[in-house]
Amino acid sequence: MSWKRKIKNLQKKDNIMSVTTLSQVLKQGKEELKRSDIPKYALDAEVILSGVLSASREYLFVHPEKELSVQDRDVFFADIKKRKQGTPLAYIIGYKQFYGFDFYVNKEVLIPRPETELIIDSIAEHKRNPSVFTKNTALLDMGTGSGCLVVTSALKFNALVKEYFAVDICQKALKISYKNANKHNVSHCIKFLHGNLMEPIFFNIKEFLCYENLIITANLPYLTEEQYKKAPSIWKEPSFALLGGEYGLDLYKDFIHQLKLFKTRTNLSLALFLEIDPGQKNRVTGIINSEFPGCLLDFKKDIRGKTKIAIVRF
Ligand SMILES: C[S@@+](CC[C@H](N)C(=O)[O-])C[C@H]1O[C@@H](n2cnc3c(N)ncnc32)[C@H](O)[C@@H]1O
Structure with a gap:
Protein backbone atom coordinates (compact mmCIF):
# COMPACT_ATOMS: atom_id res chain seq x y z
CA MET A 1 0.00 0.00 0.00
CA SER A 2 1.37 3.45 -0.92
CA TRP A 3 2.04 5.96 1.92
CA LYS A 4 -0.59 8.34 0.45
CA ARG A 5 -3.21 5.61 0.68
CA LYS A 6 -2.09 4.72 4.22
CA ILE A 7 -2.54 8.35 5.33
CA LYS A 8 -5.97 8.51 3.65
CA ASN A 9 -7.06 5.33 5.45
CA LEU A 10 -5.84 6.68 8.80
CA GLN A 11 -7.73 9.94 8.21
CA LYS A 12 -10.82 7.96 7.35
CA LYS A 13 -10.45 5.92 10.53
CA ASP A 14 -10.04 9.16 12.55
CA ASN A 15 -13.25 10.47 11.01
CA ILE A 16 -15.14 7.32 11.91
CA MET A 17 -13.66 7.33 15.45
CA SER A 18 -14.96 10.86 16.02
CA VAL A 19 -18.59 9.97 15.29
CA THR A 20 -20.18 8.19 18.18
CA THR A 21 -23.86 9.08 18.52
CA LEU A 22 -26.66 7.53 16.49
CA SER A 23 -27.36 10.76 14.60
CA GLN A 24 -23.66 11.33 13.77
CA VAL A 25 -23.11 7.77 12.62
CA LEU A 26 -26.29 7.86 10.55
CA LYS A 27 -25.36 11.19 8.96
CA GLN A 28 -21.95 9.88 7.94
CA GLY A 29 -23.41 6.61 6.64
CA LYS A 30 -25.92 8.51 4.50
CA GLU A 31 -23.24 10.82 3.12
CA GLU A 32 -21.05 7.86 2.15
CA LEU A 33 -23.91 6.10 0.34
CA LYS A 34 -24.95 9.34 -1.39
CA ARG A 35 -21.39 9.86 -2.65
CA SER A 36 -21.52 6.34 -4.11
CA ASP A 37 -24.80 7.13 -5.93
CA ILE A 38 -26.88 4.63 -3.99
CA PRO A 39 -30.43 5.62 -5.00
CA LYS A 40 -32.24 5.26 -1.62
CA TYR A 41 -29.15 6.19 0.39
CA ALA A 42 -30.97 7.69 3.40
CA LEU A 43 -33.43 4.84 3.81
CA ASP A 44 -30.69 2.23 3.28
CA ALA A 45 -28.45 3.77 5.97
CA GLU A 46 -31.37 3.87 8.41
CA VAL A 47 -32.34 0.26 7.70
CA ILE A 48 -28.73 -0.89 8.06
CA LEU A 49 -28.28 0.91 11.38
CA SER A 50 -31.55 -0.35 12.80
CA GLY A 51 -30.48 -3.86 11.70
CA VAL A 52 -27.13 -3.53 13.50
CA LEU A 53 -28.91 -2.39 16.67
CA SER A 54 -31.83 -4.82 16.26
CA ALA A 55 -34.06 -1.80 16.80
CA SER A 56 -36.82 -0.11 14.82
CA ARG A 57 -36.11 2.86 12.50
CA GLU A 58 -38.18 5.05 14.84
CA TYR A 59 -35.73 4.23 17.65
CA LEU A 60 -32.97 6.00 15.69
CA PHE A 61 -34.93 9.25 15.65
CA VAL A 62 -36.20 9.03 19.21
CA HIS A 63 -32.65 8.51 20.57
CA PRO A 64 -30.35 10.59 18.33
CA GLU A 65 -27.88 11.31 21.19
CA LYS A 66 -27.43 7.68 22.18
CA GLU A 67 -23.78 6.52 22.02
CA LEU A 68 -22.94 3.51 19.86
CA SER A 69 -20.51 0.83 21.04
CA VAL A 70 -17.28 0.64 19.05
CA GLN A 71 -18.29 -2.82 17.89
CA ASP A 72 -21.70 -1.69 16.57
CA ARG A 73 -20.14 1.30 14.86
CA ASP A 74 -17.56 -0.93 13.12
CA VAL A 75 -20.25 -3.34 11.96
CA PHE A 76 -22.34 -0.42 10.67
CA PHE A 77 -19.50 1.06 8.60
CA ALA A 78 -18.52 -2.39 7.31
CA ASP A 79 -22.14 -2.83 6.12
CA ILE A 80 -22.14 0.64 4.57
CA LYS A 81 -19.01 -0.36 2.66
CA LYS A 82 -20.74 -3.52 1.37
CA ARG A 83 -23.73 -1.43 0.23
CA LYS A 84 -21.37 1.01 -1.54
CA GLN A 85 -19.88 -1.98 -3.37
CA GLY A 86 -23.32 -2.96 -4.67
CA THR A 87 -24.38 -5.68 -2.22
CA PRO A 88 -28.20 -5.59 -2.11
CA LEU A 89 -29.67 -4.26 1.12
CA ALA A 90 -31.57 -7.53 1.72
CA TYR A 91 -28.31 -9.53 1.78
CA ILE A 92 -26.79 -7.08 4.26
CA ILE A 93 -29.66 -7.12 6.72
CA GLY A 94 -30.43 -10.80 5.98
CA TYR A 95 -34.12 -10.59 5.21
CA LYS A 96 -36.72 -9.33 2.73
CA GLN A 97 -40.46 -8.84 3.06
CA PHE A 98 -42.73 -10.79 0.73
CA TYR A 99 -46.51 -10.50 0.93
CA GLY A 100 -46.09 -8.87 4.33
CA PHE A 101 -43.99 -11.72 5.76
CA ASP A 102 -40.26 -11.58 6.54
CA PHE A 103 -38.02 -14.07 4.72
CA TYR A 104 -34.41 -14.88 5.54
CA VAL A 105 -32.19 -14.43 2.49
CA ASN A 106 -28.52 -14.91 1.75
CA LYS A 107 -26.41 -14.98 -1.39
C1 LIG B 1 -35.76 -16.96 -10.05
S1 LIG B 1 -35.33 -17.96 -8.64
C2 LIG B 1 -36.91 -17.98 -7.83
C3 LIG B 1 -36.84 -18.22 -6.37
C4 LIG B 1 -38.18 -18.05 -5.64
N1 LIG B 1 -39.16 -19.02 -6.10
C5 LIG B 1 -38.72 -16.65 -5.83
O1 LIG B 1 -39.74 -16.50 -6.52
O2 LIG B 1 -38.14 -15.69 -5.30
C6 LIG B 1 -35.21 -19.53 -9.44
C7 LIG B 1 -34.92 -20.72 -8.55
O3 LIG B 1 -34.93 -21.89 -9.39
C8 LIG B 1 -33.89 -22.76 -8.99
N2 LIG B 1 -33.52 -23.60 -10.13
C9 LIG B 1 -32.73 -23.27 -11.19
N3 LIG B 1 -32.63 -24.31 -12.04
C10 LIG B 1 -33.39 -25.30 -11.51
C11 LIG B 1 -33.67 -26.65 -11.94
N4 LIG B 1 -33.18 -27.14 -13.06
N5 LIG B 1 -34.46 -27.41 -11.15
C12 LIG B 1 -34.98 -26.90 -9.99
N6 LIG B 1 -34.74 -25.65 -9.54
C13 LIG B 1 -33.95 -24.86 -10.30
C14 LIG B 1 -32.77 -21.83 -8.53
O4 LIG B 1 -31.88 -22.50 -7.67
C15 LIG B 1 -33.57 -20.70 -7.85
O5 LIG B 1 -33.72 -20.95 -6.48
Missing part, protein backbone atom coordinates in the same frame (compact mmCIF):
# COMPACT_ATOMS: atom_id res chain seq x y z
CA GLU A 108 -27.57 -18.54 -2.22
CA VAL A 109 -31.11 -17.38 -3.00
CA LEU A 110 -32.81 -14.82 -5.18
CA ILE A 111 -34.20 -11.88 -3.23
CA PRO A 112 -38.01 -12.15 -3.46
CA ARG A 113 -39.48 -9.53 -5.81
CA PRO A 114 -42.75 -7.62 -5.34
CA GLU A 115 -44.02 -8.70 -8.79
CA THR A 116 -43.79 -12.37 -7.70
CA GLU A 117 -46.54 -11.60 -5.19
CA LEU A 118 -48.87 -11.58 -8.23
CA ILE A 119 -48.64 -15.38 -8.24
CA ILE A 120 -50.19 -15.47 -4.77
CA ASP A 121 -52.89 -12.98 -5.86
CA SER A 122 -53.64 -15.08 -8.94
CA ILE A 123 -54.04 -18.28 -6.91
CA ALA A 124 -56.29 -16.42 -4.46
CA GLU A 125 -58.52 -15.33 -7.36
CA HIS A 126 -59.09 -19.03 -8.15
CA LYS A 127 -60.00 -19.97 -4.59
CA ARG A 128 -63.58 -20.77 -5.52
CA ASN A 129 -62.71 -22.40 -8.84
CA PRO A 130 -63.34 -26.16 -8.53
CA SER A 131 -60.92 -26.90 -11.37
CA VAL A 132 -58.13 -25.43 -9.19
CA PHE A 133 -59.17 -26.14 -5.60
CA THR A 134 -60.99 -29.33 -4.61
CA LYS A 135 -60.92 -31.23 -1.33
CA ASN A 136 -57.92 -33.08 -2.69
CA THR A 137 -55.48 -30.39 -3.74
CA ALA A 138 -51.70 -30.32 -3.37
CA LEU A 139 -49.32 -27.50 -4.30
CA LEU A 140 -45.87 -27.76 -5.84
CA ASP A 141 -43.42 -24.85 -5.89
CA MET A 142 -40.77 -25.42 -8.57
CA GLY A 143 -37.47 -23.53 -8.03
CA THR A 144 -38.43 -22.55 -4.51
CA GLY A 145 -35.30 -20.48 -3.63
CA SER A 146 -36.05 -18.62 -0.38
CA GLY A 147 -39.36 -20.47 -0.20
CA CYS A 148 -41.30 -17.21 -0.44
CA LEU A 149 -44.01 -18.72 -2.68
CA VAL A 150 -44.51 -22.06 -0.94
CA VAL A 151 -44.39 -20.59 2.58
CA THR A 152 -46.76 -17.72 1.73
CA SER A 153 -49.11 -20.20 0.03
CA ALA A 154 -49.04 -22.41 3.12
CA LEU A 155 -49.88 -19.37 5.25
CA LYS A 156 -52.62 -18.07 2.94
CA PHE A 157 -54.23 -21.27 1.61
CA ASN A 158 -53.56 -23.46 4.60
CA ALA A 159 -56.92 -25.20 4.93
CA LEU A 160 -57.49 -25.44 1.17
CA VAL A 161 -54.35 -27.41 0.31
CA LYS A 162 -53.54 -30.81 1.82
CA GLU A 163 -49.82 -30.94 1.21
CA TYR A 164 -47.08 -28.71 -0.16
CA PHE A 165 -43.95 -29.67 -2.12
CA ALA A 166 -40.92 -27.44 -2.74
CA VAL A 167 -38.19 -28.34 -5.25
CA ASP A 168 -34.84 -26.71 -5.92
CA ILE A 169 -31.68 -27.81 -7.67
CA CYS A 170 -29.61 -25.95 -5.08
CA GLN A 171 -29.25 -27.67 -1.68
CA LYS A 172 -28.20 -24.44 0.01
CA ALA A 173 -31.35 -22.71 -1.25
CA LEU A 174 -33.48 -25.57 0.09
CA LYS A 175 -31.91 -25.03 3.52
CA ILE A 176 -33.00 -21.39 3.44
CA SER A 177 -36.53 -22.30 2.33
CA TYR A 178 -36.74 -24.84 5.17
CA LYS A 179 -35.50 -22.19 7.62
CA ASN A 180 -38.22 -19.82 6.38
CA ALA A 181 -40.89 -22.51 6.65
CA ASN A 182 -39.80 -23.10 10.25
CA LYS A 183 -39.80 -19.39 11.01
CA HIS A 184 -43.44 -19.21 9.90
CA ASN A 185 -44.43 -22.54 11.51
CA VAL A 186 -45.41 -24.28 8.29
CA SER A 187 -42.50 -26.71 7.81
CA HIS A 188 -44.70 -29.64 8.95
CA CYS A 189 -46.90 -29.37 5.83
CA ILE A 190 -44.13 -28.87 3.22
CA LYS A 191 -41.92 -31.58 1.67
CA PHE A 192 -38.57 -30.21 0.48
CA LEU A 193 -37.13 -32.09 -2.49
CA HIS A 194 -33.71 -31.65 -4.02
CA GLY A 195 -33.21 -32.11 -7.75
CA ASN A 196 -33.50 -31.02 -11.33
CA LEU A 197 -37.03 -29.83 -12.21
CA MET A 198 -39.54 -32.73 -12.06
CA GLU A 199 -36.94 -35.48 -11.44
CA PRO A 200 -37.51 -35.65 -7.65
CA ILE A 201 -41.27 -35.56 -8.29
CA PHE A 202 -41.12 -38.51 -10.69
CA PHE A 203 -39.06 -40.30 -8.07
CA ASN A 204 -41.88 -39.76 -5.53
CA ILE A 205 -44.76 -40.02 -8.01
CA LYS A 206 -46.84 -42.39 -5.84
CA GLU A 207 -47.30 -39.58 -3.33
CA PHE A 208 -49.28 -37.63 -5.93
CA LEU A 209 -51.72 -40.36 -6.94
CA CYS A 210 -54.04 -39.63 -4.00
CA TYR A 211 -54.65 -36.06 -5.22
CA GLU A 212 -57.17 -34.72 -7.71
CA ASN A 213 -55.65 -31.28 -8.31
CA LEU A 214 -52.13 -29.97 -8.31
CA ILE A 215 -51.42 -26.24 -8.17
CA ILE A 216 -47.95 -25.44 -9.47
CA THR A 217 -46.09 -22.21 -8.82
CA ALA A 218 -42.87 -21.55 -10.70
CA ASN A 219 -40.58 -18.59 -10.94
CA LEU A 220 -37.80 -20.38 -12.78
CA PRO A 221 -34.78 -18.47 -14.16
CA TYR A 222 -36.00 -16.64 -17.29
CA LEU A 223 -33.50 -13.90 -18.16
CA THR A 224 -31.40 -13.87 -21.30
CA GLU A 225 -27.65 -13.28 -21.11
CA GLU A 226 -28.21 -9.85 -22.69
CA GLN A 227 -30.79 -8.76 -20.08
CA TYR A 228 -28.50 -9.98 -17.30
CA LYS A 229 -25.49 -8.07 -18.64
CA LYS A 230 -27.52 -4.85 -18.76
CA ALA A 231 -28.62 -5.08 -15.10
CA PRO A 232 -25.65 -4.63 -12.72
CA SER A 233 -28.03 -4.35 -9.75
CA ILE A 234 -28.66 -8.12 -9.96
CA TRP A 235 -25.05 -9.26 -10.41
CA LYS A 236 -24.62 -10.08 -6.69
CA GLU A 237 -27.53 -12.54 -6.85
CA PRO A 238 -26.88 -16.15 -7.96
CA SER A 239 -26.77 -16.32 -11.76
CA PHE A 240 -28.18 -19.89 -11.69
CA ALA A 241 -31.36 -18.36 -10.21
CA LEU A 242 -31.70 -15.85 -13.04
CA LEU A 243 -30.36 -17.07 -16.38
CA GLY A 244 -32.62 -19.17 -18.62
CA GLY A 245 -30.51 -19.70 -21.75
CA GLU A 246 -31.40 -18.48 -25.24
CA TYR A 247 -34.66 -16.46 -25.09
CA GLY A 248 -34.62 -17.20 -21.33
CA LEU A 249 -37.00 -20.11 -21.74
CA ASP A 250 -34.82 -23.24 -21.66
CA LEU A 251 -35.97 -24.29 -18.19
CA TYR A 252 -39.64 -23.54 -18.78
CA LYS A 253 -39.50 -25.55 -22.03
CA ASP A 254 -38.08 -28.62 -20.23
CA PHE A 255 -40.42 -28.15 -17.29
CA ILE A 256 -43.60 -27.96 -19.43
CA HIS A 257 -42.46 -31.01 -21.37
CA GLN A 258 -41.93 -32.95 -18.13
CA LEU A 259 -45.35 -31.82 -16.89
CA LYS A 260 -46.93 -33.47 -19.91
CA LEU A 261 -45.37 -36.79 -18.84
CA PHE A 262 -46.50 -36.16 -15.27
CA LYS A 263 -50.07 -35.52 -16.44
CA THR A 264 -50.05 -38.73 -18.50
CA ARG A 265 -48.89 -40.76 -15.51
CA THR A 266 -51.13 -39.24 -12.82
CA ASN A 267 -54.13 -37.76 -14.65
CA LEU A 268 -54.27 -34.92 -12.09
CA SER A 269 -55.86 -31.57 -13.00
CA LEU A 270 -53.01 -29.10 -13.16
CA ALA A 271 -53.18 -25.35 -12.54
CA LEU A 272 -49.93 -23.69 -13.37
CA PHE A 273 -48.88 -20.17 -12.26
CA LEU A 274 -45.66 -19.09 -13.97
CA GLU A 275 -43.71 -15.85 -13.66
CA ILE A 276 -42.34 -14.76 -17.03
CA ASP A 277 -40.77 -11.76 -18.72
CA PRO A 278 -43.31 -9.58 -20.62
CA GLY A 279 -41.38 -10.13 -23.87
CA GLN A 280 -41.82 -13.91 -23.60
CA LYS A 281 -45.63 -14.00 -23.87
CA ASN A 282 -45.76 -15.29 -27.47
CA ARG A 283 -43.02 -17.87 -27.06
CA VAL A 284 -44.57 -19.13 -23.79
CA THR A 285 -47.93 -19.42 -25.57
CA GLY A 286 -46.23 -21.46 -28.31
CA ILE A 287 -44.51 -23.81 -25.84
CA ILE A 288 -47.68 -24.40 -23.83
CA ASN A 289 -49.95 -24.92 -26.83
CA SER A 290 -47.55 -27.37 -28.41
CA GLU A 291 -47.47 -29.56 -25.25
CA PHE A 292 -51.08 -28.98 -24.11
CA PRO A 293 -53.29 -28.15 -27.08
CA GLY A 294 -56.73 -27.05 -25.86
CA CYS A 295 -55.59 -25.96 -22.41
CA LEU A 296 -56.95 -22.78 -20.75
CA LEU A 297 -54.31 -20.08 -20.90
CA ASP A 298 -54.52 -16.59 -19.29
CA PHE A 299 -52.00 -13.86 -18.59
CA LYS A 300 -51.90 -11.41 -15.70
CA LYS A 301 -50.32 -7.97 -15.84
CA ASP A 302 -48.40 -6.12 -13.11
CA ILE A 303 -49.27 -2.58 -11.95
CA ARG A 304 -47.23 -1.14 -14.82
CA GLY A 305 -49.39 -3.03 -17.31
CA LYS A 306 -46.65 -5.56 -18.20
CA THR A 307 -47.54 -9.22 -18.62
CA LYS A 308 -45.84 -11.10 -15.76
CA ILE A 309 -47.85 -14.23 -14.96
CA ALA A 310 -49.02 -17.05 -17.22
CA ILE A 311 -51.88 -19.13 -15.84
CA VAL A 312 -52.40 -22.51 -17.46
CA ARG A 313 -55.08 -25.06 -16.65
CA PHE A 314 -55.20 -28.54 -18.12
